[in-house]
Amino acid sequence: MWSSFPLFGSALIVLVMLCAAYTFSVAVVAGSTGRVRTLQAARFGAYGTVALIAVTVLCLAYAFVSHDFRLRYVSHYSDRGMSTVYLFTALWGGQDGSILWWLFLLSIYIGACVWWLGNKYLELQPYVLATLMAIIIFFCTLMMFAANPFSTSVGGARVDGEGLNPLLQNFYMIIHPPSLYVGFVGCSVPFAFCVAALITGRLDVEWIRASRKWMLFPWMFLGIGNTLGMLWAYEELGWGGYWAWDPVENAAFMPFLVASAYLHSVMIQERRGLLKVWNVALACMTFFMTIFGTFLTRSGAIASVHSFAQSGIGTYFVWFLLIVAAFCFTLVLYRWPELRDLPLNPRFRYGAVGAGWLIAGSTMPGLYLLLGKSQMPFTWKVVIFALAVGAAVYVGLELVFRRLTMDIAHDRKRPYIESVLSREFTFLLNNFALLGFMVFVLVATTFPMLSEALWNEKVTVGPPYYNAWVQPIGLVIYMLMGIGTLFGWKKTSDAALRKAFVAPVLAVVVAVALHFAFGKQLGFPAIVWGDAIYSGGLGSGLRGFNAATPVLGVAVGVFNLGVITQEFVFLFRARKNSGADKTPMILYYMGLLPGFVYTLLTLPAASRRRYGGYIVHLGLVVMLLGFTGQSWNVSRETALSPGQTYEVENYAITYVGPRMEVDTSKRMVFADVKVKKNGKDLGEASPAKFIYKKMMENPTTEVAMLHTVRDDLYLVVGNINPQTKLATFQIHINPLVMWIWLGCLILIAGSFVAMWPELQPEESRAWRFARGTAASVGAASIGILIALMPTQAFAFQTSSLHSGTVKIENDQERDIFQSLRCMCGTCARDALSTCACGTAEEMREIIRGKIARGLTKEQILKEYAEEHGTESLSVPPNSGAMRSIYAVPLVGIAMAGVGLVLMIRRWRKPPGGPPDAPPGAGGNETQSKDAYDKRLDDELRDLDG
């Protein structure tokens, strides 16, 4: 038996699957029969499954600890020399293990969720359990057939394992992927609630209320994970930036955007009963995006675009995604009457399902034609596709749905909005913008795949493209964020609006004026011109806009700050006036913060959530200021001999000399530097090169940084000549970067205020506080613990290997290198400006030669593209079919406009709808002031304690 430990592990995976299947079926039976006993059995089954998954993980841990190199996974990611802690972290270091780890995190969520559900939401429970179990079954299938961590090596047990890549052993690498995982996995729970609501047809706010915290928590971790990712890239990769729009980063960013949209739009449903379909779609899409993100990062589909579906695991994900999409699609159509407040006539259901599938089904052949290998000209393909879809839509809507439901009389209780000047409308706009942003990122990320499938042409969509477009989109979102806050629900009167806008707008005017007046002196000019990413009108338009980004960013940031401050001033004033402010004054005397926090935490639940949200906004605004700082980046290259000083901006950098240290695994060469800022000593820094024994040919770059609130000095050492001691330095001055990390901290704090547990009014205050604190601290520490668990995410392996110092002599070179990709074949998508591999160095030399010969940028790019293919350009060329990537954002904007118009039309008040004046406002008011009014007042008073 013992000799077959690998077999035992595999058997455990089967067992988990069986157990999940058992729980799944029991849960479904519980749902359909409505028997509490069966539900209870399903709950126990869920606990059992969770425990079994833990057993599986522990068994793998045992294999690592006991150095069971029969397991391929163990021999691949550990060796006998590793310490126990690192052995544990290897659990999720590679692909197979990370899927098991994903499952494990999911099981923790499930355990917590089942526990939390208790005897709440009994109707939804069975289907919540069933959905979660179905997800477990998928991951088990995946492990059993494609990524079994217990599979044995073909060549039998080895004497020792391969061990860990030393490059992957660093702190930020350790903490950021797990924190993203916590976010990713957590999105399954709200999805499960959504599916349960769809199946039971209980589509009121119940499921939204139930799943609120379950969405907020993963959302927060997505935010933390993304920020940590930035921090990692910034601190370790050594190219001076924090976000490279790498597909892996995008994959983590997209669910964050959708979840943000969801968190806002559910508020509209809660208050107004609008947007039911939209919310359901967003909940499903968040989950979909997390799986899609995992697919992108784990299947190798995008690390390099041309190796699509190389790994066997990708196919499973594609099928799972298809099943999830089809399932949700059908369910939503089936619940169409409930979602749209139509009469519950089965014909509506069948009509909707029939029409929906007819349309979806008939696009399939068209899609096949579009993406297939047929030799037809592309234009024809598009025309045929469009015609087919058009016909299907017509048949589906007119001939199926309308015919089926024509004679059903219904006066639609159509939801409507009172006014465009309402919070629900601005929220809607914000939703559109967030989702539009997501679609933009999605299209740009998958564009290489699309273009290969559609036009058989490999392209790259690199950071310059994103950076150019993100500025307008992001600023619009930020702007809407501030504006939305200023509106009230339902309708905002002109006077109130004027009052709300005065202070923030004044602040903006002052800030912009100050910026123009003093910006340049402070080193933060209001207008900064960059390079156009496209030639032609659109390119120069974008360039013009982006030149104004600094001042716009400051303006939008100040506007938001004004709005948030004003909200809090109003809050405190109102509380003071109404005497509701019971915060002990002593807390204010201890510094404002304790009093402020106390007040926030003791607000009634609904307000607390809102003000927590404002704090999250504050965090985001602080981050925006940090992002804006990017416009004022300064980069310099220099070579210094010991004793020499180089001056840049306010900094004076004195090179002291090289220093060498050796430890068991590596040689470390430091270049010691003394830094003065404005004549004052700032400190010492030691950028370094580490040369690991295991990979002598690839020395790693260790960045040295000096952080200040205003800017970061970011020092990278290139070569150090052992004889002359001459060292080349790359010096980046990155203004306001620290604000990003600060903003993230504020964001976390805000999320906790919003998530602060709701408590029963009858609980005594001390108990309330104890419980609340315990719950929050518990949640936080679990989260942080998980986030802090060391890991080595392997997705970044390549980029880490190819990071290093790149010598760039001037801005023209930088501009050109940025727009070209390293084509050595192993660097995933590094630009020549960042890739440190040998091929890239050769390329750069060639291009330098060309520049010396006086060739223009266009000529160089053209030659490079001819030599290496279109994909070697980091922004697709503005020609032929590739133009569509330029069209995407524009089409998106146009479509959002059309959508808005449609939405407004649909939401206009129905002609026969409720009258403007309240029915009770007339003469019968006194009469209607009955016992109900009193009851209403009492209930209002008791609401939320």
Added chain:
Amino acid sequence: MTTEPQKKKKKRSVSTEIEGETAATREHEEVAKELRDEKRKETEASAAGSNPLARFAPIGFAAIGAIMLVIFGRSFLDASIGVLFAVAVVMLLAIFALWNSIRMLTGEMPVPEELAAAELRGTVPRAEKKRSILRALKDLENEHALGKIDDEDFKVVAGRYREEAKNLLRELDTEVAEYLPKAEALIQKHLKQKGLTQDPSPYREASRAASAETPAAAESGTDVQKAAVVAAILENVRATDASVEALPAETAAKVEAVVEKLLAGDDLSRVVCEKCQTPNDTDAKFCKSCGQTMKKEEATDAT
């Protein structure tokens, strides 16, 4: 098999009313909630065969396992043995949970009372809707207080919401009208348990109304208090819905009787024989003094 439905019915008699039917209006919800809390406390206190404990068992085991692991695993055990130990503990937990699941499915294990009291099919969409309207109204008030909405708009919009809420309240009341007598019984039971000396706060509406209408009620003059409480209860019942008018005679008498007894310090955990006025146990079938058949009141028999 034949006893199954009966058993179920019996168990449901109190609890269904607690969970499903009476959950609709607020005061009844509160009574139900306190009842439930008390029941929970009782079960926790007695702890005999209690299911809540079973819920804590797995976590307890896990915690003990983890602590053992940390204490022993560190000092004199090799890490691999520690992991194996953890595997064994968690495996046991898994088996325990699955075993319970199957026992639950086959009916060998009793359903926890909290769950048994609940119904999977009980729908309270109106109550949900009411809650969201109330929330909206509260929001509106907040926004008004913050100065986001001017008075006129506030009046119009809030008026509309209030009307909507009141309509809902009305609908809710008609919906629950038929359960009112049962709720009444529950209230009696509850007052019994609470004893007399306590402020009848669970019956919040009543006391609030009472103190509003007759300030003297707060004082200890029993007659005044009784009258006020009775009046308030009846008023409240009547006010909530017109259809209740049909049963005032009976209800009034009942309520009055209960309140009177309460105020007189009667032990209400007993039932008085109709013939000889001897107090008997609530579950007595015959009077212990005269042998008269005791009339059984529905919904008071469950423990």
